[in-house]
Amino acid sequence: MTEALLDVRDLRLGVVQKRATLHAILKGVSFQILPGEAYGLVGESGSGKSVTSLAIMGLLGKPLSVTGGALLFKGQNLLDLSKREMRRLRGNRIAMIFQEPMTALNPLATVGRQIAEMYMLHQGKGRQEAQELAIEALASVRVPNPDRRAKDYPHQMSGGLRQRVMIAMALACDPDLLIADEPTTALDVTVQAEVLRLIKDLCAERGTAVLFISHDLGVIASICQRVGVMYAGCLVEENETKALFQDPRHEYTRGLLGALPQLGSRSQNGRRRLVDIDSIIADRSKLTETSFIVPRRPQGGQA
Amino acid sequence: MSGPLLRVDDLHVRFPVSGAGLLGSGRRMLHAVNGVSFELAKGECLSIVGESGCGKSTTALSIVGLQEPTKGTIRYRDQPLNGADAPSRLQRAKAVQMVFQDPYASLNPRQSIHTSLAAPLRLHGVTSASEISDRVEVMLNSVGLTPDQAKRYPHEFSGGQRQRIGIARALILEPEVVVLDEPVSALDVSIRAQIINLLLDLQEKFSLSYLMISHDLSVVEHMSDRVLVMYFGQIVEEGGWQDIFEAPAHPYTRRLIAAIPKPGFSSDEMAQKTDPTPGLPSGRGFVSDGSNAPDVFVAPAPSELVEFAPGHRVRLSPAD
Numbered sequence: 001m002t003e004a005l006l007d008v009r010d011l012r013l014g015v016v017q018k019r020a021t022l023h024a025i026l027k028g029v030s031f032q033i034l035p036g037e038a039y040g041l042v043g044e045s046g047s048g049k050s051v052t053s054l055a056i057m058g059l060l061g062k063p064l065s066v067t068g069g070a071l072l073f074k075g076q077n078l079l080d081l082s083k084r085e086m087r088r089l090r091g092n093r094i095a096m097i098f099q100e101p102m103t104a105l106n107p108l109a110t111v112g113r114q115i116a117e118m119y120m121l122h123q124g125k126g127r128q129e130a131q132e133l134a135i136e137a138l139a140s141v142r143v144p145n146p147d148r149r150a151k152d153y154p155h156q157m158s159g160g161l162r163q164r165v166m167i168a169m170a171l172a173c174d175p176d177l178l179i180a181d182e183p184t185t186a187l188d189v190t191v192q193a194e195v196l197r198l199i200k201d202l203c204a205e206r207g208t209a210v211l212f213i214s215h216d217l218g219v220i221a222s223i224c225q226r227v228g229v230m231y232a233g234c235l236v237e238e239n240e241t242k243a244l245f246q247d248p249r250h251e252y253t254r255g256l257l258g259a260l261p262q263l264g265s266r267s268q269n270g271r272r273r274l275v276d277i278d279s280i281i282a283d284r285s286k287l288t289e290t291s292f293i294v295p296r297r298p299q300g301g302q303a
Numbered sequence: 304m305s306g307p308l309l310r311v312d313d314l315h316v317r318f319p320v321s322g323a324g325l326l327g328s329g330r331r332m333l334h335a336v337n338g339v340s341f342e343l344a345k346g347e348c349l350s351i352v353g354e355s356g357c358g359k360s361t362t363a364l365s366i367v368g369l370q371e372p373t374k375g376t377i378r379y380r381d382q383p384l385n386g387a388d389a390p391s392r393l394q395r396a397k398a399v400q401m402v403f404q405d406p407y408a409s410l411n412p413r414q415s416i417h418t419s420l421a422a423p424l425r426l427h428g429v430t431s432a433s434e435i436s437d438r439v440e441v442m443l444n445s446v447g448l449t450p451d452q453a454k455r456y457p458h459e460f461s462g463g464q465r466q467r468i469g470i471a472r473a474l475i476l477e478p479e480v481v482v483l484d485e486p487v488s489a490l491d492v493s494i495r496a497q498i499i500n501l502l503l504d505l506q507e508k509f510s511l512s513y514l515m516i517s518h519d520l521s522v523v524e525h526m527s528d529r530v531l532v533m534y535f536g537q538i539v540e541e542g543g544w545q546d547i548f549e550a551p552a553h554p555y556t557r558r559l560i561a562a563i564p565k566p567g568f569s570s571d572e573m574a575q576k577t578d579p580t581p582g583l584p585s586g587r588g589f590v591s592d593g594s595n596a597p598d599v600f601v602a603p604a605p606s607e608l609v610e611f612a613p614g615h616r617v618r619l620s621p622a623d
Binding site for chain 2 (some may be wrong): 021045046162164188189190191192193196215216217218219221255256258260261262263264266267273274275276277279
């Protein structure tokens with residue numbers, strides 16, 4: 001029986017003002033990520049997938065606040081940690097990559113320096129050694145000419161290269177968990193394929209678990225072993241990736257799959273009309289409260 | 304009607320880039336579009352696919368008249384759309400319209416939807432207020448909005464509704480050709496399905512011809528009759544949607560299709576597929592396989608589009 005690396009238990013969060021919850025955003029989300037596992041959260045805008053990741057990172061800003069549940073990381077509740085302890089964990093044991101690398105990188109520092117900072121901050125390395133490690137890190141994310149590229153500023157790099165720099169930074173301290181929030185949405189398809197492959201290979205090599213957030217079911221399928229489907233602040237279905245796509249149980253998951261034109265389906269079945277999710281979910285509010293499937297436990301997890 | 308609705312012949316677009324030389328000497332030209340030719344038939348959906356910077360949007364902008372081509376001709380019903388005999392913008396607007404990617408950026412925030420939709424009608428000489436109202440109402444109904452929503456402003460609508468308004472505005476002058484520039488890529492999955500369904504319904508209802516620009520190959524496969532694959536300003540492959548998706552011949556097309564993450568299975572087979580597509584003339588290679596970016600500041604190496612199966616053409620190195 002493997003113990004979960006991250007155990008999200010009945011996480012609730014909302015817009016809180018004067019201790020009163022004005023608007024519930026997450027209505028009790030539970031899932032587990034095993035060590036080394038890639039877990040995907042998929043859903044449309046506003047389904048609550050990004051705030052889930054921000055809550056794990058402890059980066060929720062006012063007026064959002066966690067109103068219930070627990071976030072157990074290696075058995076320790078992240079919600080109980082002080083700001084200082086959280087800062088030590090963030091970037092070190094839990095790292096994150098974002099959709100738009102340009103806004104996440106400092107435009108005034110070379111990328112080499114920004115990566116080196118990770119080693120100096122979290123591992124107490126000296127400047128010289130950290131620089132060398134940064135160049136190695138750039139090489140590991142397959143940036144050509146890493147020693148020269150380390151002297152570049154973010155604006156001198158293409159979107160794909162910047163995302164590689166983000167990955168190098170995130171993986172610098174060999175974190176246990178990498179949170180990737182739509183990391184390839186802004187990229188061209190062939191670059192996206194390269195970056196996905198890179199994340200997949202590096203995390204498999206180092207045994208890093210991944211929480212991968214995307215609205216694109218295809219991207220999730222190519223990288224994750226298990227998937228959770230989010231809708232309106234609830235996890236409506238969770239299963240192993242293959243099983244979820246072959247045999248979706250929840251009405252919403254079925255709708256989401258039917259709403260996408262899938263490559264190859266027109267030659268097999270002719271052009272079918274795409275499913276309009278709004279019309280199958282006549283009453284969205286009813287769906288969220290009552291009818292969702294109880295999430296299945298990961299294999300080997302405690303029942 | 305015989306012949307194509309729209310015919311583009313040897314279209315070139317070059318942009319001057321400030322060069323290294325003093326006093327403008329040694330001014331470099333960026334070759335954005337290099338000799339693109341195609342035809343669009345009545346009622347057809349033709350898609351141009353390719354990655355950022357391949358010239359697909361520049362091609363589209365030339366057709367709607369927002370970018371003057373450096374060379375080449377664009378003809379609509381055998382009348383030139385560019386050059387000295389080009390029609391005025393007003394005349395062109397009746398023939399070709401465009402739906403933009405970001406519906407929020409393409410609607411005037413200070414105009415109600417009614418004003419936005421009525422403006423083109425007024426410009427084209429419809430003066431009767433009741434006729435304008437009638438036509439706006441009919442158009443809003445056809446795109447799935449209600450006539451009473453005409454009084455509202457763009458910010459009061461969701462992304463999907465705004466794209467419906469963008470479509471209504473493109474169609475209100477009853478053009479025959481509609482250029483769709485990434486019409487659904489800014490939209491959420493569920494909304495995307497609704498807009499795709501709507502576009503296909505409208506195409507049938509008004510027998511529209513679509514020229515769609517997209518990088519999303521699954522949407523392209525779903526909607527298109529024919530597909531052009533562009534790479535660095537040139538068409539590298541052209542064919543019916545089945546040719547392109549079931550028997551892609553050019554290595555770049557194959558890489559593009561292989562790069563699409565698909566739910567259900569991994570997609571490495573297509574990338575590793577190196578066997579030539581049946582019917583390719585032997586002894587002639589591809590000029591570029593799309594893995595190394597060519598220099599955009601020089602004209603591309605000579606090559607030609609070769610038709611090797613009916614309607615299926617691929618770019619090969621010139622015959623000796």
